[in-house]
Amino acid sequence: LTFPPGCRRLYIAADADAAGRHGIERLSQRAGEAGILAIVLRPQLGDFNDDLRHLGPTHLATWLSDQLAPEDARQFLTSG
Numbered sequence: 588l589t590f591p592p593g594c595r596r597l598y599i600a601a602d603a604d605a606a607g608r609h610g611i612e613r614l615s616q617r618a619g620e621a622g623i624l625a626i627v628l629r630p631q632l633g634d635f636n637d638d639l640r641h642l643g644p645t646h647l648a649t650w651l652s653d654q655l656a657p658e659d660a661r662q663f664l665t666s667g
Contacts, residue, residue, distance in 0.1 A: 590618070590621050590623055595623060596626060596656060596659070597625045597626070598626050598627075598628055598655070598659075599614055599615065599625055599626070599627045599628065600628040601627070603629075603633075615627070626654065626655070628651060628654050628655075630650075631647075635647070648664045651664065652664050
């Protein structure tokens with residue numbers, strides 16, 4: 588895995604099962620070694636697909652906005 592030049596943050600959305608936890612650990616370690624801040628996004632329900640289907644896109648965006656860096660939330664989750 589090669590991170591793009593200038594990458595400062597890496598958001599990781601993974602399932603909360605054993606494979607997902609292992610992936611989070613490995614990817615976070617690789618990002619840290621490259622000087623990149625790894626931020627793990629957590630679903631509200633079982634996984635992000637459940638969040639999207641049962642809570643809807645607006646609720647999911649609101650939930651994620653609290654987990655993103657403020658400047659990323661403004662850039663990626665605002666409409667208009």
